Amino acid sequence: MRIPRPGYLARKLLGVAATLFAVLTFNFLLFRILPGDPVRLLARAGNLSPEAIERLRQTFGLDQPLPVQYVIYLRNLATGELGTSLTYRRPVAAILAERMENTLILLAAATVIVVLLGVLFGVYAAARRGTRVDSGTVVSSLIFWSLPTFWVGLIFVFILGVYLPWFPISGMSTPGAHFRTPIDAFVDIGRHLVLPTLTLALVDIGQFILITRSSLIDVLTEDFILTAKAKGLSRRRVIWRHGVPNAMLPIVTATALYVSLIVGGTIQVETVFSYPGMGRLMYDAVLRRDYPVLEASFLLFAITVIFANLASDLLYRYLDPRVRDA
Amino acid sequence: MTAEAFVPVRRAGRIGAALRTNWGLLWSDPLGRTGVILLAFVIAAAILGPVLFPFDPKAVGESAKDILQPPSAQYPLGTDELGRQVLWEVIAGARTSLVVGLVATAISMIVGTFIGLTAGYSRGALGEGLMRVTDFFLVIPTLPLTIVLAAVIGQSLGVIILVIGLTSWPSTARIVRSSVLTLRERQFIQRIASLGARDRRIVGIHILPNVLPLVIANTILVIAGSILAEATLAFLGLGDPVNVSWGTMLHFAFQSGAAGRGAWWYIIPPGIGIVVTVLAFTLIGHSLDRILNPRLRSR
Numbered sequence: 001m002r003i004p005r006p007g008y009l010a011r012k013l014l015g016v017a018a019t020l021f022a023v024l025t026f027n028f029l030l031f032r033i034l035p036g037d038p039v040r041l042l043a044r045a046g047n048l049s050p051e052a053i054e055r056l057r058q059t060f061g062l063d064q065p066l067p068v069q070y071v072i073y074l075r076n077l078a079t080g081e082l083g084t085s086l087t088y089r090r091p092v093a094a095i096l097a098e099r100m101e102n103t104l105i106l107l108a109a110a111t112v113i114v115v116l117l118g119v120l121f122g123v124y125a126a127a128r129r130g131t132r133v134d135s136g137t138v139v140s141s142l143i144f145w146s147l148p149t150f151w152v153g154l155i156f157v158f159i160l161g162v163y164l165p166w167f168p169i170s171g172m173s174t175p176g177a178h179f180r181t182p183i184d185a186f187v188d189i190g191r192h193l194v195l196p197t198l199t200l201a202l203v204d205i206g207q208f209i210l211i212t213r214s215s216l217i218d219v220l221t222e223d224f225i226l227t228a229k230a231k232g233l234s235r236r237r238v239i240w241r242h243g244v245p246n247a248m249l250p251i252v253t254a255t256a257l258y259v260s261l262i263v264g265g266t267i268q269v270e271t272v273f274s275y276p277g278m279g280r281l282m283y284d285a286v287l288r289r290d291y292p293v294l295e296a297s298f299l300l301f302a303i304t305v306i307f308a309n310l311a312s313d314l315l316y317r318y319l320d321p322r323v324r325d326a
Numbered sequence: 327m328t329a330e331a332f333v334p335v336r337r338a339g340r341i342g343a344a345l346r347t348n349w350g351l352l353w354s355d356p357l358g359r360t361g362v363i364l365l366a367f368v369i370a371a372a373i374l375g376p377v378l379f380p381f382d383p384k385a386v387g388e389s390a391k392d393i394l395q396p397p398s399a400q401y402p403l404g405t406d407e408l409g410r411q412v413l414w415e416v417i418a419g420a421r422t423s424l425v426v427g428l429v430a431t432a433i434s435m436i437v438g439t440f441i442g443l444t445a446g447y448s449r450g451a452l453g454e455g456l457m458r459v460t461d462f463f464l465v466i467p468t469l470p471l472t473i474v475l476a477a478v479i480g481q482s483l484g485v486i487i488l489v490i491g492l493t494s495w496p497s498t499a500r501i502v503r504s505s506v507l508t509l510r511e512r513q514f515i516q517r518i519a520s521l522g523a524r525d526r527r528i529v530g531i532h533i534l535p536n537v538l539p540l541v542i543a544n545t546i547l548v549i550a551g552s553i554l555a556e557a558t559l560a561f562l563g564l565g566d567p568v569n570v571s572w573g574t575m576l577h578f579a580f581q582s583g584a585a586g587r588g589a590w591w592y593i594i595p596p597g598i599g600i601v602v603t604v605l606a607f608t609l610i611g612h613s614l615d616r617i618l619n620p621r622l623r624s625r
Binding site for chain 2: 149151283289
């Protein structure tokens with residue numbers, strides 16, 4: 001086990017810092033210049049006298065030149081001061097903190113399913129390359145990939161909400177319910193998670209299957225696989241011990257892309273199932289034009305994906321000796 | 327793409343020949359052929375539909391009896407929450423989806439090809455800087471980015487097309503750049519360069535025609551992605567309220583609680599429209615990718 005050279009790590013971190021800085025600047029310019037400044041938004045929301053507007057401008061530092069405002073913006077971000085929501089009339093940071101956890105639970109559940117089943121189906125199809133099972137897997141993966149996430153959610157709401165009321169179709173827990181034991185409360189949350197998780201997994205698994213399949217097909221044509229077969233190893237052992245570990249690299253890269261994809265999926269799924277996470281928060285913020293919330297949730301999503309990419313880069317380097325020792 | 331399989335295209339006119347060969351391969355692949363047939367169906371609906379069944383958004387139902395009605399002889403696919411014909415609305419949606427998908431992809435392809443060519447051909451700071459910008463856009467999650475852009479700039483078809491086009495080019499730029507990097511070192515380019523051809527001529531006349539066939543498969547997949555992106559933005563309430571699209575239909579279906587009320591005729595048809603269109607492009611793109619990637623084909 002070797003740790004990446006500090007030179008590499010330092011360069012990677014510098015790259016991430018540059019990207020973060022670019023995102024922050026982009027965010028600042030987008031929300032300061034395009035919709036107008038926060039005070040104009042407040043003024044649009046309520047009836048403010050010109051004097052009150054002037055006072056607010058001073059409070060927000062909007063009477064300052066743009067570069068000074070930028071420094072104030074960075075300082076506020078660093079101290080976790082993300083402004084006040086226009087609809088909830090509460091600090092944005094506090095709202096995000098509540099919602100983030102719920103979204104992470106949903107993402108974790110969907111990711112486990114997608115990665116495990118995606119790799120399993122991908123390996124299964126690759127091992128039977130050219131057969132009906134294989135082409136069936138490819139076609140279904142392409143169909144799943146073509147499904148709009150929100151529509152799959154709506155279909156689930158429709159079928160399970162109208163015909164087979166097995167699972168709750170909205171929220172994260174039964175409102176007003178009292179649970180005798182913590183286990184009952186846990187089960188209740190689990191039941192609410194079933195449909196959102198299933199929707200996310202169904203739509204995003206296709207890409208995972210295809211990547212695993214093509215990566216393993218590549219590996220299975222290599223000479224060392226022929227050697228392993230010639231040694232008389234069982235088919236199962238050749239595929240799982242010799243093939244799959246060597247096919248992992250593209251899968252690691254795919255996981256980073258998947259995080260970006262599933263962030264988009266969460267926004268849709270949480271919207272359809274009224275799940276109290278970041279995605280639903282963003283949807284509500286869009287409908288009510290709650291710019292401080294919109295801005296902060298965009299930042300949080302972007303930062304999450306940036307760090308997921310960093311993690312995948314580091315993992316890739318750790319897994320691939322050719323890259324690691326180069 | 328292996329070096330042995332590479333046959334340089336020297337004149338832009340040869341692209342046509344390459345396309346004809348690939349068309350034959352596409353048609354002989356069951357997946358590709360299915361995609362072509364589905365696409366022909368959608369294009370026919372987009373062109374003929376509004377002529378044969380003109381949809382009038384203002385033609386709302388006359389009374390509450392016309393609202394969210396199940397399919398009947400009078401309403402083949404039922405009515406929406408305003409008492410309008412779902413069938414005509416779905417047909418009208420095909421045009422919006424195709425227009426958004428095609429125009430956004432054209433923008434994306436032009437930007438991506440231009441940046442990819444420049445980044446691949448120019449050594450030094452310019453190429454390096456352009457790749458940084460590309461990586462930046464690759465790493466930002468697309469849906470949140472398009473949501474904030476559409477929410478901040480405004481809601482019209484033009485804005486949606488622009489937002490989708492300007493966020494989907496990085497994959498094209500990467501593919502173009504990496505193929506330019508290998509092309510640049512090939513003999514026929516080196517010879518032309520040593521004859522004293524200017525950079526602009528080398529890139530425009532000799533490199534670009536060789537890069538384009540590689541971009542085609544990706545471009546068709548970008549169309550699929552753009553149509554999905556439009557549907558998603560519209561569903562989230564960021565669509566153009568004036569133009570009916572499958573995404574806006576599902577937005578209003580969701581808002582009016584059609585799913586919970588069992589109005590399947592309002593939920594399923596627009597979704598089928600999206601899936602068929604996206605699947606058509608996905609199948610064609612996937613099939614072309616295999617055709618244009620001979621390394622996979624030979625195995």
